[in-house]
Amino acid sequence: MPRPHFLFAATVVVATVLSGCDTPGSSTSPEHGGQAHARPLPPSTGDPSGSVRLLLNNPTGRATPVDRCEVELCTSLLALIEGAQTSIDFAVYGMRNQSELLAALKAAKARGVRVRAVVDRDVDGDNYYSSTNTMAATLGQVRDDRKVDQGLERDQKASDRGNKFDAEPTCGRPDGFAGYVQCLAYDLGDRCLLATHASREPFSGSEDDGDTGKVFNKIMHHKFFVVDGRYLWTGSTNVSDSGTGGYNANLIVVLDSPTVSSWYTREFETMWTDGKYHQRKPESGELRTTVGDAEVQVLFSPQDKAISNGVRPLLKRAKRRIDIAVFFLTNKAITKDLLDAHRRGVEVRVILDATAATNGYTKHELLREAGIAVKVDVWGGKMHMKSAAIDDEYVIAGSMNWTSAGEWDNDENTLLIKSPALATQYHEFFDQMWAEIPEQWATRNPDPESRDSGTSCTDGFDNDYDNLVDAEDPGCSANPPPMLELPPHWVVAKDKITCQHPPRG
Template sequence: GQAENDEFVELYNPTSSPVDLTGWSVLTQNATGGNPDTVQLGGVLLAHRFLLIGDAEMISVPDYPLANFSLTNSGGSIILRDASQQTIDALGWGSPLVKEGNPCGSSLPDASSLERKASASSTAQTLGPGGSEELNGNGCDTDNNANDFVIQTAVSPQNSASPAEPLEQGAGFGTASLSPLAAPGSVPTTFHIVFRSDTTTASQVWIVVPSVFEWPQTADSVNLVPLASASVAVSGDTVKVGGLNTSSPDSVVVEILSVIPPDSTDQFTFAVLSASGTKLPSSLKVNPSTLIHGTPRTIASVKRNNSSGVPLLLDRWVTIRGTVTVATQFGGPAYIQDTTAGMAVYDSTFEQACTIGDDVTITGKISQYNGLTELKNAVALAFNGGGNDVTPLRLRLSDIANDGAGGVERYEGMLVRVDSVTVNTSSWAVSGSGSNYVLYDGRGDSIQIRIMADIDIANTSAPQGEFSVVGVVGQFQRNPPFIGGYQLMPRSLLDIIAETAGPGIRLDPPYEVSLDSTSITLSWKTLEPGTTSIRYGLTTEYELGERTNTSVDSLHRMTLTNLQPATPYHVLISSSNARGTSALADYVTSTASSGSTGRFEVYFNQSVDTTLARGETAQGGPAFFMPKLLDRISAAQSSIDVCLYSLSGYPGDQIAQALLAARSRGVHVRVIAERDNMGLSSGFEALQNGGIRVIGDDFDARNAGAGYMHNKFFIFDNNNPSSPANDWVLTGSWNPTNPGTYQDYQNVILVQDRALAVAYTLEFNEMWGSSTDVPDAQQSRFGVDKLDDTPHVFLINGTRVELYFSPSDHTAPHIVRRINAAENAIDMGLLTLTRRDVALTLVSRIRSGVRVRGVIDNRTDAGSQFDYLLGSGADLLLDQSQVVLLHHKYAIFDGERFPSDAWVETGSYNWTSAAENSNNENALFIQSGRIANLYLQEFSKRYAENGGRDTIRITRVAERSIPKTLSLRQNYPNPFNPATTITYALPVDAKVRLTVYDNLGRIVRILVDGSAAAGTYTVSFDAQALPSGVYFYRLESQLGSAAKAMLLVR
C-alpha cells in the first residue's frame, strides 16, 4: 500500500529586493534532531516571490523536486541558513530542538500546513481562499513561531512562477502579450512575447521565464523580430533585450525557442520588465501567462478535500481523463469519472460537445458549489473514443449517506447503483428545476433522490415496492463543513429498474449450498413466489439443458447432477410467475475435485505464538518461503503460471533462475507483472532475457495500466487434467523481494486442489488474453475491464473455500458478509483499512458484543478508518516497526473457539477502495478451524509485540445443540416498548433472512440477511423510531419460512 506524498517547504521573500540564494540551504529534521535532510539552494528569489521545495510527485510543481520528501506530523524543525551557515529563519512544531520562541502546536493534522501570517491578526480563514489576506504575502515575523504561524487546511503551495504577493504595482510601462496561451507539458514549445510601449520610449525589455521551464538559456535560443540593431543577453532564466528605441505604435517581438514546460497543469506567468534610458527595468503592472496542461491526474488525486470538505486544490488548474456519465441530461453540470473517482464539470460548451460514454481528456479549474466539487472553465484537450460503458458501483444507501468522513468523499460524482430500495412517493412529480424524494432500504437507512425537470423520469409514476436505481451522486450542502447533503441523481427512465417482470430475484451471492465432484446444489430467494429454473452448460450457450420445478415458492433450490469433477459451469438462474420471468446474470459455479488431496499449507516469515496451537504448530520464520516455493517450481511437470506485483533482489533472482530451469525442462511458463515494477534489474527482466514471455497490466489497451496488478499467486501443473494431485496454488501477501521476504510481515498459503487451480487459471487467462503460451492483447482484460466469470465456491477435502478477484467480483461485500456472521471475535492483521462500509459493519458487530482486534501498519492513508474504529471500541494497534511493513491482508473470524468452523480471509486484497475498484487482486476465504488457529498464532504474536493488553485465549466449546427443525418463536416481551427479542432455530447451515413488516406489508427492518450455521439465534429489534401498532416478522431460508405478529405499544 502507498500513501500520496504532497509534503513541502515554501520560502517567501517579504522584502522589496531580490535575494541571492547562492550557498544557502534548508535543513529539515524531526523533533529530536534525527532524520536530517539538507537541500542546497541557488539562484535569486525575487522580491515578494516564492520558492517551493517538495516531493517530485506533488501536484504543485516544486522548484526543488525531491524523491520521497517527508516531514513528521508529530514534531520537527525547518531551518534556513545563508552561505555562511548563519540561521536566517527557523520553524519548529511539536517539541523540537530548534525553533524561534515557542513552537507551533503539539502536532499537525494530516493534509494541513503551517502558514506564516501576513499580519499579527491573520487567521487561517483570512489567509485562505477568498480571505481578506489571501494575496498579502507571508511577512509577519516576531521571532516566535507560535505567534507567527497558523495551521492551514486550505493548502495551496506556491512556487517561483506564482504571482508576487502583495500583487506588484509595477513601475514598468507598456503592455505584453504571450502566445501560445496554452501548451502541453513536457513538449518543446516556442513562446512569443510581444511588448508594446506606450508614450515612453523603451530602451530595455527583460523577460523572466518561469524557473520550472527547461530551455537552453543561451542567446542562440532567442530570436528578435525584426530589430536587428538590438542586443540579446541571457542570464539564467532572464532574457535581456537592450539597445532598443521603441515607442508606440512599434512593438518588440521576442521568440524563445525549445522551451519545455513541466509535466504539470498550472497557469505560469512570464514576468516582463521595461525601462527607458539608463534606468533599471521594472515589472509591468500586468504580466502575461500561459496555461500548461500536463499528463492527466486521477480524479481522486485532484479532488481531495480538507477535513471541512473544501478541495485542497480549490481554484487550481488540473488535467484529468475520464468517461462521461452525464452530458446534457441535467442541463448542467456534466459528470465524468475514471477508475478512482467522479467529478462534475460545469461548462456549457463541454456539456454540449460530449455524450455519455465519451472518453475525454480535459483541463479546468477546481471549484465548489454548495459542497459539490466541480471543474469549471473546462478545455477539452482530447477525445479518446466513444461508446464506453461505465459499470455503476453497487452501494448501499448507508455508503452514500455516510460518505465524507474526514472530508474524504469517495462517491461524490460517481455513477452508482443501489438495490432493494423503496421511495416515499407514488409519482415523480417535479416542479422548478427538480424535486427531491427519499429512498429507503430495509436496513433503516435513507438518502435523497433528486429528479431533474429535464429528464424523462419527471412527472411519471414511481415504482411501488422494491426497485433499483442507477445515478450519479450529487451534493447540496450550503454551509460548512461541506460534508453530507448527498443525493442520487438518475439520468433517465432506464436508471429506474423496477421489478415488474417476474417475481424478482434477490441478489445475494454466492448461491451454492452444497457441492461434490459430480453435483452442485444452488439456492436463491425471490421477492414474490415463482417457479424454479436453471439452464446450464460449459458456455453461456447453456448447451447442457434446463432443470425446472413448476411448484411456486419464494425459496428456491435446485441440484445439477451428472457433472464432471473440477469443472466450471455457467448457469442461468430464473424464476417465473404470471407477470413474467426474472433471471440473474450469468453465474459461474464449479464442482469439487476428484483425485486431489485437498492439502493446505500455511507459512509465515516471522515469529508466531505457539502457545495458542491446537493440534498443529504454525510454521513461522524467514527460512520457509523460498524453499517451499522453489520446491514447488522444481516439482512442476507441465505448467507454471505466475502473477506477481513485484519480483526483485535475491528472491527475485532465485525464482527467476528456477523458472528458467523449469522452462528448459519443458514446463510451460507464463508470467504477468505490474508494469511499474518491470524495470531494469528486476526478476521480470531476467525472465524476459531468458526467453519467458512477461506481460504487464498495460497489455490491455482499454484499461491502459490503470490501478495496480497487485496479485501474488502461482499456479502449478493445471494444464494437465490427468494429474489432479499435482495442481497447486500459492497465494498470500508475499512480494518476493528482499524486504518482502526477510523483513516485512507476510503470509503464504498453498492449496493442492484442481478445482481451485482451474479458477485461478481462468483469471490468469483473462488477463493473458488466451489459454495458450501466446498472450492476446485484443482479448486481454485487466482492472475495470475484467468480468465476473470465475467460480467462487469450492469444497476442498471437506473445507468450504470462497475466492474473489478484484475489481470484477466485488470483494468488499463478502468481507462485510463474513463480519456480519461473526459471533465471538474478529482478529485482523492488515496493511491498511480505508473501506467505510467495512468499518461501519465492524462497529455494528462491536455493538453486538463481538470483540474486534487488529494490528494495522498504516493510519495515514487517505480515508483511513483507524481512528474511527478506535473511537468506536475496536482494540486496534498501530504496528510499531519503524523499518518494516506489516504487509498482511488477513482476518480471522471466530478463531478463538475450538473446535469451530472459523473463517480466515487472506490474499493480496488490501481493505481499500483501490483494491475494490481498480486493482487486480485475489481474496481467499477459508472455513477451517485448523487454518484459523494457524493464523491466530501469527496474530497473537503481532498483537503482543505492539502492546496488546487483551488476553487471547482458545476456548473449548461444547458441541452445539442442533435443532431438529426450522422454528421461529414468539418475540419476548410482547407487547413491547421500545425493544424486543426474536429467537429462531436452524437444523442445518443455511442462508437466512429475518424481516420486519408494518401492517401495510412494507419492509420496516431487515434484522438478519446472510449465511448462518445450524443452531439457535436471538436477535434484538429496537422500534424506538416507529409508531405504535401491529408489526409482522418473517423468517425465510432454503428450508422453509415462518411468520408471527407482535404489538408495539407506546
C-alpha cells in the same frame, strides 16, 4: 506496495523509477472492444483428497530485506517451481532481488516446463520492483497491463473525469488537506462519530491515496503461482527481498487442488491470453468448493466485488471475535461493519501497518475512538498482510488491501476459507504478534522510519517512501520532528434517528 511515482497522503513519494521500455513479450492482445465472456470451467465435485496449508511470517528479529530464500513463504514456492513438470503460470506485482527463485524459474523453462507470467506496469511501462525487467528478459513469456492502463488514461482525459473532484465537500475541507474529501458519519448507538478524511496532497489516483478516485492507473496486484494445473501458491506476499525475503509480515496459502487451481488458471488466461485486466474482466460466477477438510471460496477483483460479496458478509455474521492483520484499512463500509460488530459484543482487534497509519483516509483512529483495540506495527518491515480470522472458523486471505481500489479497480484475489484448524492457527499467530507490539502503540502511531520502528533506521530501505533512507530521514535523527496530524474526527450526541455529516442544522 505503492507505486513509486505517486504521492501517498503526506508521506509517500517516488522511490525508484524503472526503465520506460517495453518488456520482451509484452501483451499485444486487444485491450478494448467486445463483451467480456467468462472462460468455461471444468465440472468439479471438489478435491476431497486435496489440502490447504496456511503459512504465516512474523518478521520480528529480521534486520533487513534479503536476497535469500530461507523463510517458508519462499521455500514453499521454490519447492513448487523445482518440482514443476509441465507448466508454471504466475501473476505477480513484480520482482525484486530474489535470485534463487528467478534461477529456479529459468531452470524449469530450460527443462521444458512452460513458464508464463503477468506483471503490473503503468502507462509509462514502469514497474515498482527493480528486478522485473530482468525477470522479463530472462523468461520471455511475460505480459502486462500497460495497454489497458493507457486506454483508461485516454478514456479519462476524453471525459475530463477529474473535474468531479473539484467541488468543495458539503462537510468542509480540513485545513492543510488538499485531496478528495470524505464526509463520514458512523452510528455508535447513543452518539455519532463524525470524520472528515482527505490526503494532504491533491488526489493523485494511486492505490495508496485511499483509492477514492478510480482513475487510469489501476494495478495488477496479484501474487499467485499455478504449477502443473494442480498446485496453487497465493496470498499477500510479493516476490521481493521484503516479501519472500521475509522482512514483512505476510501470509501465503498453498493448496493442492486442481479445482481451485483451474479458477486461477482462468483468471490468468483472461489477462495473459485475452489481454483483459481491471474492469474489462468477465464475472467469475460463484467459485466455491471443498478441498480436503476445508471449504474454499475465491473472489477475483474487480469483477467479483470481493469486499461487498465476501469480506463484509463474514464480518456481519461474526459472533465472538475478529482478528485483522492488514496493510491498508481505508474502506468506509468495512469500518461500519467493525463498529457494528463491536456494538453487538464481538471482540475486534486490528494490527495495521505504520506507514498506512499516516494515510489521510486510514480508518484506524475511528475504530480506536469507538473502543476497538488497534495496534500499529513497529517492525522495520511492513504489516503487509490482507487478512483476518473470524470466530475460530473462517480465514480471509489474498492480495487485496481493504480499500476501495482493492475491490473496484485492481486485479486481486481473495480467499474465504472455512476451516477451524486454520482459523485457530491464525488466531494463535495473531496473539503472538499482538503481544510483541508494546501497549503504547495501541493509542499512538509510530513514525514508520524512526527509532520507534525496529530496524527501519539501519535497513537500507525507504520505509516511509519520502526518498530518504536511514540516517538521511529526519525521523531517524536524535530529535525527530513530530508526526503530521491526521484529518479530524469527533463524537457528538445523537439527537436524530440517523447520524449524518455535516449534522443537521
